Amino acid sequence: DAKTTQPNSMESNEEEPVHLPCNHSTISGTDYIHWYRQLPSQGPEYVIHGLTSNVNNRMASLAIAEDRKSSTLILHRATLRDAAVYYCILMLGSNSGYALNFGKGTSLLVTP
């Protein structure tokens, strides 16, 4: 399975933008890039996903490098509620069985 590498932790000030990086140098052409986050004492929740083009939704933006070997999750204005562990995950692009390979993720600390 293709692997992802993320920094263990990052810190941001409230209302500042946050850029969470992810390296996935062994990504294949059909792997989708997914981001999930896990708030304290909760199950993970979906944030965003993409294949090749940059993606935006109400929660965040996903910037994907042209060679697809890295991506960046962008939180435009961090709030205290965004403090969580963020996971960058590669999903195989097929209709066969699949699983989320979470890895260690990045623990984001947001300070007021």
Place this chain on the structure above:
Amino acid sequence: KAGVTQTPRYLIKTRGQQVTLSCSPISGHRSVSWYQQTPGQGLQFLFEYFSETQRNKGNFPGRFSGRQFSNSRSEMNVSTLELGDSALYLCASSLIQHSTDTQYFGPGTRLTVL
């Protein structure tokens, strides 16, 4: 629409016992996955069911098993419990089973093995 529900939320067992955890997916979702989360190993995939068939399995011993019913509800069973099985067990459901599907997670069942 109701979210993924898991029962029980907390469970205390002793070594050697067995336990059954239940997961009710979001209405209409046909795929159910199970994950184990521990401080040391993080989130690890256990298995995934789709239309009552196990389609994918993680690297866990045979003491961990599961099943899915015709209404998509799922159960997982752990037999001969060990101290190391203490963990948060998370269930996730998705609409079909595709790499672009969003997985929706339940709150988890916290299992403590004494």
